[in-house]
Amino acid sequence: MFRVSSRRCSSLAAHLRRSLSRSIHSSVRTNYIDISTRPEIELPYLTGQPTHETRPHYLPMPGYLTPGISAEEYYERRCVLAARLPPNSVAILVGNTVTFSSGSVFHDFQQDNDFYYMTGWLEPNSAAAIVKGATDDDVSLHMFVPAKDPSVQIWEGERSGLEGAMDFFNADVAEDISKVGVELQKLVESSEYVFWDDKSRSKVGNSSAFQSFFSLQSVTRTPKTIQDLVKSSGKTVRSLSSLISEQREVKSDSEIEVMHAAASISSRGINKAMATVGSDSPLYTEKALAQYLEYQFVHGGCDKQAYIPVVASGKNALTIHYTRNDDLLYRDETVFVDAGGKLGGYCADISRTWPNSPKGFSEAQRDIYEAVLAVNKKCIELCHSQLGYSLHDIHERSVKYIGEELRNLTGFDGLTDSNVARFLYPHYIGHHLGLDLHDIPGASRFKKLVPGNVITIEPGVYVPIDEKWPKWYRGIGVRVEDDIVVGSDSVEILNLTSGCVKEVKDIESLIQAGKVTTPGVYDELVVLDI
């Protein structure tokens, strides 16, 4: 059997980097990636997701399971969780199934984020159990995954199989997913506590054995469903996701590095989009701009877009979740964008507003824009733990700040803060950000922020087309959204999206230049070096 040594792969990654830096950055450009750099991998090291061995351009460092996150960090996450479980516990994590839009047409697969956070495993129809014995040192990972099957793989591609679960993902025990009912029953019976969440109603999948065990009440009741198994076990059952949520709320240094990469790539993509306004090839439709952004995120190194973006010309921005993106981009209106890329599962989330005109903002557009920008900056300054603020505390201040800014503008005198929140700024200042865009389902807005939290700061003003509001501002919608790492003091606040221009003069000069001038910014990122 041919085993790919990590030494061989490290040198492959280095070779690839050298060959690419020659072809991409040298003045004499070549238009290919040398075929001699293609890794030659054989069974069993073919896997259902990228590994250092199979995709060294994506995971250039040995020992990394997903971009920027090592197998060791995944192991440590499980240890941190286990330390919070009482002795003799089993924590059950259930992955997602593929979902279908119509017939056999499937959606882009999205793994369950708690399962992914604890394992790094990206294949569907899989599950895991973290078993804690009598002490914190007695922790094992059991993985239940689809076995390799050449007849399926010829259609769906490689699977990592039981071998991959053990060799790459450090499972102590790996079982075929078809045995999950029997094997989990044994683990539950030998434990005192079961940590598990019934997410079945939010998971819709195909009609596999996996689904009949994990998601639906079985018709025949054989095998028993996981609901039956857990509920009839007589064990103490507690929520697992609330524990994992607390862990996921504080990002590690590596997570912040990945998020910083996703945010920087997304920032550059949005800068390029702004510059198209003054370029020789401006965009004319919201749809084309939405696709341009996704392309730039991927071209810059992200895996995909993190969510369906909002791309709204002028008054379309008054719809907070405007995702139709089916209108024209009208000259002299504002372009409102809320978009971001996703890398290794981690999301960026950026909103910017710019004028669709080489002349820059109109006076009214600039008034509203500067008011929102000032609030964005003031709120970012609040993102450190010495103040002891929660997200809700920052939100309350943002409403007050928006009222103050708007009352300085003609036509808004007498505006009350409650009318700000009711009519002009009807959403929240932000949310935690991470593997989930709104990270993490269930996270409290009232908890004091601590260093390592990553949150968005996204004040906005949307002036309704209504006689109640000054005529010259009606139909203008602006949001300025940045991704912020909460600091231990004001100096330690880190704005992950600081590369995305937001000062009026910077936006206007970018549009006038018609291009981003940072060297290399239009190059495709091929070797992901994080």
Ligand code: GLY
């Ligand atoms: N992009 C959705 C949000 O900003 O929350």
Ligand code: MN
């Ligand atoms: Mn957003």
Ligand code: MN
């Ligand atoms: Mn957001």
